[in-house]
Amino acid sequence: MLLENLSLFLRIVEKGGLAVAGREVGLSPATVSERLASLEAYYGAALLIRTTRAISLTEEGRALVEGARRLLAEAEELESRVRRGADVISGPIRLSAPEDLGRRLLVPVIDAFLAEHPAVTIDLNLTDGNVDIVGQGMDFAVRHGMLADSSLKAKSLGENRRVVCAAPAYLAAHGTPTHPNDLAQHDCIVMRFGQNIDHDWPFVINAVVRKVTVRGRRVVNDGGLVREWCRQGRGIALKSIRDVAEDLAAGALVELLGDFSAGSTALQIVYPPSAVQPRRVRMLIDRIAAALSTGCGV
Structure with a gap:
């Protein structure tokens, strides 16, 4: 009881x-x-x-x-272990991940994991805002950026460069910015993270990291939609290289202002500080870490 x-x-x-x-x-x-x-x-x-x-x-x-x-x-x-044996894992796993990265990179890993372990269930929360994983009972979350909550533990997935990009059609119609200050004359697609709007994009200008304020007619809290609008030529976006690497390789998007890149941010798996995680959770974390650590982000 x-x-x-x-x-x-x-x-x-x-x-x-x-x-x-x-x-x-x-x-x-x-x-x-x-x-x-x-x-x-x-x-x-x-x-x-x-x-x-x-x-x-x-x-x-x-x-x-x-x-x-x-x-x-x-x-x-x-x-x-007693009921099913040491080789069988079962039970629920609750996790959170960014919208775009989650749909494209995590879902295939999760699908394969579920196929291998029929007694496991997944509750996946896709959101570009930070989830209170302790308060909401999450087992872990995949997050961009540095760990803000020092009570959580983290497993690094490597670096995650952010790139400014646009579709060839947008550049043909509106021109190509050659300096971060040129973005003031362009229609930028802006992300919203909860109550915060990501209007300030970081660049290295004259060897100093500076933030350039951008504007645009489209503000959204879904990174996947930012990417889709960008591919459609609706504006210029700031995206994780992991989200747009295939588009850049295929020519659907073009990287801009690479000489002014502000470098990389962290990509990591964060989880509550509990000393014990069910084996199914540890196994999925390891599977995701292996898949994302081989992705492009350096």
Whole structure:
């Protein structure tokens, strides 16, 4: 019963409320409250602070979140080995990845992994915004850029150069910028990351990294659509080389302002600091790392 209550506690935290957590597992709000109270009595500490609008974790609750995930992962790993044997993996994997990279590079890896392991299920969240992987119960996420949350662990996938690019049709109609400042006269396709709009693009100008403010008629939070609009000649885009390498090689897109490139950013897999991950999660992380580390990004 303790493991079941720990699992319910994690679901409450991930879903942000007792009622919604109860609905997902078919329990009434009263039963969820009783089981939460039982868990708090067991540990002798309040785990959640509840108001009429939201819940938040106490210090003891935050400690239990990490410990509960580790304990449940160990229990699930043990059960899988006993019931199915050491060579069979099973259970869910929850992960997040950028839209464009996820669709083109991760989905084929995931499809192959699922074909090899029929007892595994995947919950894939494709988004170009950063997901709270701890709060939402994710096993891991693939992310561009440096690790902002120091409580997470990271596995490097190598460097990830960003390139300014456009379709030949756009350049034929509007001309080719030869200096970053020329972008002020061009229609740029701009990414939105949550509430932040990526208007400021970095360049090395006179040996100094400077940000040039760009404008355009298209702002979107989907990196795949940025690439598609760019291929259609709708404007100039700033994209990961991993997203547009095939387009550049085929001539569908042309790299611009390469002499002013601001270098590379990190590409990495990030995951909660729990000491134990189910074997299925470790195996998929290794498979993705192998696939993406051989991609172009240097």
